[in-house]
Amino acid sequence: MTRRTDIDVRPVTEAELPAWDRALNTGFLQAPTSPDEVLRARRRLFVPGRLLGAFDGDRCVATFRSFDQEVTAVGGTPVPSDAISNVTVSPTHRRRGLLTRMMAQDLAAAKERGDVVATLIAAEYPIYGRYGFGPATTMAEWTVDVPRAGLDPRWAGPEDGGRIDLVDGEEVRKLGPELFERLRLAQPGAVSKPPAWWQARTGELRFESPWTEPFFAVYRTAGGEVEGMTAYTADDRWGDAKQPLNTASVKWLIGATPAADRALWRYLCSIDWVTTVKSGWRAPDDLLPHFLPDPRAAHITSQADWLWVRILDVVRALEARTYEAAGSLVLEVADAAGLTGGRWRLEAAAGGKGSCTATTESAELVLDVRDLATLWLGDESAVRLAALGRVREERAGAAREADALLRTSRRPWCPDMF
Known part of the structure; x- marks a missing residue:
């Protein structure tokens, strides 16, 4: 050896x-x-x-x-x-x-x-915590039983006067980046897509061989503005009585508004021969089930941790985000790698902005850098982590106050694998 x-x-x-x-x-x-x-x-x-x-x-x-x-x-x-x-x-x-x-x-x-941070998608859970990474978002995959969904089979168009158009890869590369920027800047946990992302998803760059071209559909509002886009593939499965039993598998779906999401999901559930729609990687609180007359037609078939974050600069990370309430908390952050540990006072103003400064005051909440990463995007609860022994209160009620500051009304979501 x-x-x-x-x-x-x-x-x-x-x-x-x-x-x-x-x-x-x-x-x-x-x-x-x-x-x-x-x-x-x-x-x-x-x-x-x-x-x-x-x-x-x-x-x-x-x-x-x-x-x-x-x-x-x-x-x-x-x-x-x-x-x-x-x-x-x-x-x-x-x-x-x-x-x-x-x-x-x-x-x-x-x-x-x-x-400010490092990010990754972990294939295996136990590996990356020892390097200071913590799971910061969750992914859910939904499966829709189309016949049960309750949609009117006689009508497939958007109800708001918009339209769905099928386009090619060149059109996706032209329209997609600007559309995604609208979603990305409104969605905590979303990550940037470099030009190579669009090239790889449309066949201009090929990391898979053979490469199969998906179908691309674009949603435009009644005024002609592009607000949604999806890529999907379909299999070719038929039952014994010659009935179609095909599955449409979503590669990705970008909706800048709930109306765009609704129009695209209803389009996917209206394609002839398709009896099942698989959603791909979505947020665990995605609105998809409630776009259907019968929400029970959509069920989660896979759910797991997704984006992992490693904080490299506590001050810049905490000052970059906004907060749900005004408050103050002294955090003691342990970092075995010595990259960003220390004791910090977090001050959040009523308007949502926060400041973070080094302090010698007594700590109120003690945690590892990996657990701060798990809390940073607002998906996890400090109270839960305290119950697990991963966060320690030095002042009673500090974990509950951390939740009031850090947690968000909608869950963070990373749409991408990288």
Whole structure:
């Protein structure tokens, strides 16, 4: 077995991309060798210093990628983030500290750049808490039993005078970014979509081979304004009596208004031959069931933690968001990595803005940086975390006061996998 000190963790060069890609595929249990078009796509997105690899001799045995991102804080402020993805360790090199070394190197660089938080989508729950990440949003997938929904099969158009149009990938790339910005800046937990996101979802960049083009539908208001868009695929399943039993699977759905969401979901439930609609990743308090005459026709088939956050700057993170009420609280934040621990006074004004300053006053609420991350977007309760022993009250009632400040009326949601 190679000693840990003999394994080199370093930024990957462009020439090393095929070796890095092979290790990535190995870690994700995919065919080791990628098609040329996938490697071409990776080269187009290559940013020196943002791909890390662990090398045992000439062989890449662990992978790590980060990229610039913004995540929307409560109140709508975009916060600079270090988005982490493509994390693998080959099965031959587990338990040698390779992820710890790559994570420490990346988070230190992110802190130096001035990123406020780091983000990721965790494939496995137990891994990332030890690096200071906490689950900050939840995802739900809904399945709609279309025949039970109670929709009028004779009418499929929007009820508000708007219209649904089918478009191609080029039109999506033209209309999508501006539309998504409207949703992103209103949705705590949403993350920015770089141009490559739109290129990959419309086939201009291909990280999947073969690539299957989805259907794209756009919702326009009666005045012609684009307020919603979705991409979906459909299977080809028929019953024994020659009845259609097809499922429409939503890849993504962007609605800038509830009216747009309603129009798109009703459109999807009105497509001929479709008897089931799968929603893709939605907020756990999504309005989808209540757009249907019978809300019981939609049920949650999967629900789990989704966006994980690692706070790199407590002051900037807490001052970036707004607050539900006026109040004051002294927080003591532990950070084993030494990136942002300390004692802070959070002051929230009646108008929603907050200030955060270092203090020597006695702590009222003591918590780890991973638990502050879980509370930051307003989805979790400090009272619940105190009951679990993850938050400690030094003053009775401090957890309840934290909830009054931090929790939000609608739950945060991250629409994307990255």
